[in-house]
Amino acid sequence: MVADGTWVRVAPGVFVTGAEWRRLTPMAQHRIRVEEVMARSRTPALISHFAAAALWQIDVLGAWPTRVDVTIDRATGGRSGGAITRRALGREGRASVPFGHHRLATPAQTALDLARLLPFLRGVTAIEQALWTGRHGGALATAADLSALLDEAAPARGDARVRRALEASATLAANVRETHMRLLVVALGFPTPRLQERRVLRSGRLVYGDLYFPDADHWLEIDGRGKYLSPEYTAGRTPSTVVIDEKNRENEIRREVRGFSRLEATDADRPQRVYDVLTADGLRSTKPRPHPGDPILR
Structure with a gap:
């Protein structure tokens, strides 16, 4: 039934009917995947990148991954596997908030992380979704928030791309x-x-x-x-x-x-x-x- 699409495997031991799954947007699908995977993860983690974007409803142009992003300290040497992608970026100094017994990267941190990781166009879409002032409840972050995080952080690969994407970003793009x-x-x-x-x-x-x-x-x-x-x-x-x-x-x-x-x-x-x-x-x-x-x- 999984093979023919009647059921979809969302996470280890978690399934949903294919019809229900296909009615969801890719971002909503990934959000469910993140919630189910992290609910079963006993080790506290920093949820980041695409996983954090899905939880904050920061949409991104293009395909969403099938695994859940977490950030780990470079020194731990952890590997990606199973349902989780481990990104060795260093947890110290990264802006986050509690998420159950885990931590969740803030919207500003999430937008910066994705803009560092992705090509220019996709990075701008992530930033603009975080800055979108027409969102119910208001923008998730401001350009000043992103600039402050960027200036406070140690220099990292992709910073030049992030600054270019930030300069090109606006606050009114609804999608x-x-x-x-x-x-x-x-x-x-x-x-x-x-x-x-x-x-x-x-x-x-x-x-x-x-x-x-x-x-x-x-x-x-x-x-x-x-x-x-x-x-x-x-x-x-x-x-x-x-x-x-x-x-x-x-x-x-x-x-x-x-x-x-x-x-x-x-x-x-x-x-x-x-x-x-x-x-x-x-x-x-x-x-x-x-x-x-x-x-x-x-």
Whole structure:
């Protein structure tokens, strides 16, 4: 039953039905994995990196691991194995809070750890999720928190990447795809956009734009398919009703801006398509169209 996906093995001795598991986001799946593994770990540990991110609900672009990250002292020489990945970074001086009989890296520490570990783009998504001011209850950390931790810590591999990622980070990205698209359009030579543009239309309707280019008065909507299919967003409406409502909203916005574009969130994985759509809709770039395989974001 595990082999055919009817059941999923979450941790040693812990299983969940495949249907229930597949309804969860990758981050939610990893959070459950972390909770179950650490509940069965008798040795106190410092939960860190992706494991801490899942517990704090700091999303990260790309795949989540299948093992749980903990940080250990370099001198212990511990090895990864089973359900746990041991990262020998030194526990001393690392910001953490209690988590049962374990410790949990703080959001700021978690964002820094991931930005050191991951490529630039993925590191920025982790930082921006920690800094996101639109989160229920407010941001988990501030840029000042991250900078202070970085300055206080001993120099470490990846510090230059962290500083670059921190400089590129904003506080209004509601999800990792907004971060990805914002960084991509700038790398493609388009103007730097504003996130979550707030505007009251002539009808009195309040709208927010995912990305807005003020000098060009150009509005960009980034759609995930959940907007049309997920109960969280449809609020009881049928997909066709959602499409009609969204089209009416778009028509109102188009009457008040010079340019309007719409992209799917996954289009950020296709830089040529993003370039073609934006230029066709009248937004100018200072760079030529990228060739397939060109390094856009590193």
